[in-house]
Amino acid sequence: MKTIDFYFDVISPYAYLAFEKLPIALDGLSYRVVYRPVVFGAILKHFGQLGPAEIEPKRVWTYRQIQWLANQQGVPLQMPASHPFISLQLQRLALACGQSGSCNRYVTETLLRHVWQGGQDAADISRLQCLIDQLQPTRAIDDLSVKADLKVNTDAAIAAGIFGVPLIEVDGQHFWGLDALPLLRAYLQCDSWFDSSQWRNAGDLPKGIVRSRG
DSSP: OEEEEEEEOTTOHHHHHHHHHHHHHTTTOOEEEEEEEOOHHHHHHHTTOOOGGGSHHHHHHHHHHHHHHHHHHTOOOOOOSSSSOOOHHHHHHHHHTSBTTBBOHHHHHHHHHHHHSSSOOTTOHHHHHHHHHHHOOSSOTTOHHHHHHHHHHHHHHHHTTOOSSSEEEETTEEEESGGGHHHHHHHHTTOGGGGSHHHHTGGGSOOSOOOOOO
16 A cells, blocks of 8 residues: 655635545555645745745735646636735644644645635635634644744655645655646556656756856
8 A cells, every 4th residue: 555645725726726636646546645734935935936826926826726627627726815925824723633744634635625615815814713613623823833833844744855735645756736636646556667767867858058046
């Protein structure tokens, strides 16, 4: 049985869509999924990137595309009242409900649907309290151990070369985004393509130009 780590931040609509479609992508396979909350903003900062919603033309395209994808895939999706928003408390709540830096599928589902279904304010304090009442976390979301778990998760993700969400890791291999689900399934089915040089040596291609971040 393979262990699959699903790195996510509820701020990402692609994390929501990938989460909803993951059981279909893994149908018939033997696996165990570990859901790992991280801070997407910290990952972006480390790699010197802006999020899709921070670049205005890309923001508009992203919102159009995810709603089209949801419609095509039959996944309910309504944009939250505003986006982007501060997702830190929701990520901490996920870990407050779990242990060892992870949470279960029910908690992950509840938090993602809190954001991406219903069209409400994802960061509303009263709605957060309703989630706390529903999920009954074993630790307070402002507990130092919860904050530490989220930092450890995020730092470990960065150290492992995880550059965005959703990202699925299995056997040290990375599969990024909703559109990587077919690739993930092929890997888990032992597709021989993953023994090819195209997969193994993709990072060996020389860089023709390197731009400064300044």
